[in-house]
Amino acid sequence: MVTKPVPSQARSRSRREALLRAAIGVLAEGGSKAVTHRAVAARAGVPLASTTYYFKSIDELTEEALRLHVTERVAELEALTAEAAEGGRTVEEIALRFADALVGRSREAMVAQFEVYLEASRVPTLREPVARALLAFEELAARALAALGARRPEEAALAFVAILDGFALHRLARPLDPERDAALLFDAMASLFVAYAMDEDEFEMWRARFRRPLAG
Amino acid sequence: MVTKPVPSQARSRSRREALLRAAIGVLAEGGSKAVTHRAVAARAGVPLASTTYYFKSIDELTEEALRLHVTERVAELEALTAEAAEGGRTVEEIALRFADALVGRSREAMVAQFEVYLEASRVPTLREPVARALLAFEELAARALAALGARRPEEAALAFVAILDGFALHRLARPLDPERDAALLFDAMASLFVAYAMDEDEFEMWRARFRRPLAG
DNA sequence: TCATAATCCGTACATTTGTACCAGTAATCG
DNA sequence: CGATTACTGGTACAAATGTACGGATTATGA
Secondary structure (H helix, E strand, C coil): CCCCCCCCCCCHHHHHHHHHHHHHHHHHHHHHHCCCCCHHHHCCCCCCCHHHHHHCHHHHHHHHHHEEEEEEHHHHHHHHHHHHHHHCEHHHHHHHHHCCCCCCCCCHHHHHHHHHHHCCCCHHHHHHHHHHHHEEEHHHHHHHHCCCCCCCCCHHHHHHHHHHHHHHHHHHHHHHHHHHHHHHHHHHHHHHHHHHHHHHHHHHHHHHHCCCEEEC | CCCCCCCHHHHHHHHHHHHHHHHHHHHHHCHHHHHCHHHHHHHHCHHHHHHHHHHHCHHHHHHHHHHHHHHHHHHHHHHHHHHHHHHCCCCHHHHHHHHHHHHCHHHHHHHHHHHHHHCCCHHHHHHHHHHHHHHHHHHHHHHHHHHHHCHHHHHHHHHHHHHHHHHHHHHHHHCHHHHHHHHHHHHHHHHHHHHHHHHHHHHHHHHHHCCCCCCC
């Protein structure tokens, strides 16, 4: 049994998946130190031995769970991208949908996503799916920005995704009033829209104001 | 020995601190599951028993290490805030210093900071120092923005800190070319500056462009 | 200087955890 | 239907880990 094949029986496949989802849940609740065979098995409602039957080690289980999580994220986002491309919506609407898809998830899902980011900085195998996920996020933003004639839409897209993740991370670390938080995020997104929609000359003109020294 | 007092001897205090710093290092390298008594003691170069002598449990050790980390961060930032308030600098210079202080740290320090954010979403004791740290970051940004006559400087500051942390998080998860990354971040910060420096009316005028529907 | 408290550190031990084992059951395929 | 394979799940056990213990050493203060 050098490499474990994908289970052939339906019930078995669903068990395997249940284990992966349980692992995400445990991770979000208690952090990576809480992800043990026993905790995952208990949450998935399967016997302990199932975990070692389906996965070579606990690390492999965790890693595959994280991969599944980002892969599903990408699929969602790709569906949304296709929908946005149909046209007939305002940028603001798209921005809201976009923010919601990226950052309007359950606390659990957001914690898991950020755990993936951090884990990717340590585990090379996770970098590729994480990079794909970020790219999918950015592509959606870039598409909307390009349709608007924004300056450097691909680069602006990086800024959008960054500010969304930044807000989400801060919200986890320091919860604010949800309505205020949403309003602030929306305002920040609108601001980015405005600045990136200018052409280079216009932008440079505004920017010159910030090259002057400040009075203390 | 219900509560452990602060050590009275100098050597002892420095050992205790060495343990806390070692814990941060271990955490950044291997995640929270790597933070064990033995790993921390080995990294700090002290015997295993020191860890239980100074700390009631491994969780307490971890938590205090994280608290120390954010507290030091706040102190750095407060020093920088004072320096920025002296005047005679351009906003761009301040922005660069600000970005550097927040996000230009070692990979290790950044990973640790984000681990704190996630841990704060689970451990209530961490919320207060994390909130103080975020506030310190935001205050520095708000001060510069206010000096510039920016619209709603406190709210704009939230956006700045969010975009900085977002970029930093993405950089960890998916390293880009460092020069390109820095240029993108700088451009994004400049864009936010521009948008938040407009007055409400001007901003609304620009924003109207984004209320129109998009062509697919 | 002496007594008392603080600190040190090797070691022991119970608990938790990862992982292997294997007898049994269910599915699959010829 | 029979045999072969896939899966199940209880249990065992070695390794890692958290934590306690207690005697040796060092600082502190009267």
